[in-house]
Amino acid sequence: MALYDVNDAGFKEEIGSGLTLVDFWAPWCGPCKMIAPILEELAPEVEGKANIAKLNVDENQATASEYEVMSIPTLILFKDGEPVDKVVGFQPKEQLAALIEKHA
Template identity: 50%
Template sequence: MTIKVTDSTLLSEVQKGITLVEFLAPWCGPCKMLGPVLEELEEELAPKVKIAKLNIDENEIIANQLGIRSIPKMVLYQNGQPLERIVGYKPKEVLKDYLIKKIEDK
């Protein structure tokens, strides 16, 4: 199950391994489409990948620090460091291939 993170918990949740954080808002249509995709990927790729969600309406500090201007946006963290950003909705297979490559590159 994906975890919900906040401005105060994000950094502690991304410290170990690979974590994909989705920046979203409840009113965002593409975010709603992406949610089930990420849930499935979490089940398929755990424990090698952790997936987290941050609501930008409720947690503006991190979103502003990272310059999140459009959503959905995903940031891939490895051992606490933001590595790459993915903008917009992506199909499950595209994200799965991307994450598997990151696991293998680790």
């Protein structure tokens, strides 16, 4: 289940166990478009260690608000449903891999 979409309705269940990196993004966001292929490339490399999920903030404002997402892209790393790390803005693949590794 390498890279998948999540929404307000099932968010807590989707990120409830293990390590999940959630990309809070929107279709109109330039840096979000730049990070998307990086996440697609990273997902199979971290499979078994972490999942990567994408949440469209325009369509899922309740979750974005709950985790105080003010700028996008914001990437929050959840461990067993609890946020353990957060980065804002475009990040290179190496930094995202290191973030996951730090909590794996």
